[in-house]
Amino acid sequence: MTKIKTPYHHGDLKAAIIKTASKMLDEQGIEALSLRKIAEKVGVSRTAAYHHFKDKNELLSAIASQGFILWQKQTKAIFDNKNLNHQQQLTQFCHGYIKFSINNPNTYDLMFGRTLWKDNASSDELKKVAYPSFEHQVTMTKYWQEKGILPPSENSLRLAQVLWGTLHGIAKLVLDGIYTDNNNISEMCDCAIALFINTKTN
Incomplete structure (x- = not known):
């Protein structure tokens, strides 16, 4: 039939x-x-x-693009939430990043993995949404610096990169099955947040 x-x-x-x-x-x-x-x-x-x-790679780039659009929407909701103070914004952002990776493991691997980025295989469409997504994180980082939540003496771009790298590292440890206990994951995230916030007083 x-x-x-x-x-x-x-x-x-x-x-x-x-x-x-x-x-x-x-x-x-x-x-x-x-x-x-x-x-x-x-x-x-x-x-x-x-x-x-035109090929599978272009389709994978489109899936990753949708992932960035979804994550950007979630970060904007956190940043625009007037009911959160600045430290709560940062906390929700960090925990939200880990939660997003756990809820979308395969899409997350496409968004930040070697399949599309190692040999410059990402499409122009993907780059158009991926780069602004990180630029928004830099903007948020600079804002949190201005509000005294993150250390103002650090370069905003470098600080955003280090914060992202820390969260990405935790996310990969979870996705690779090295850490599976939700309490441990949450505590690691809280520890990272505390370290970044406390550096401003050092």
Whole structure:
């Protein structure tokens, strides 16, 4: 029996492919992904899928882009929350980063892993959302410095990079299965926050 092809508008099909691919990534891992399999699941021809993505790498970049958009949305909600004081903002940002990585492990690996960044394989679309995402973190870092939460004497870019590197390190320890106890993970995050905040008084 021939599978009925689902009619899609131009933008709808691209979104449907990314959504299906993201689900397959979470369930089966990156090795299981192929445009042919994804097109089959969506219910369109492989040619239709290739019309939107020239290869698997471009599709992976699109998935990572969606991850950055989601994370940027979450960080903006924290930064714009007027009910939080500055230290609470920083605390929620750090814990939120670890939580995001745990909830989206495969997407997180694409966002910050060697698959797309090691050999400059990331698409222009991905770079357009990834770089501003970090620039926003630099802006937040500078703001927290101005408010006395983070050490004002440090270069904002370098401080943002070190904070990110610390959180990324914790995230990778969790995703690689080295740490699995939620209490340990939360305490590590709190320890990192305390170290960054306390440096301003040294």
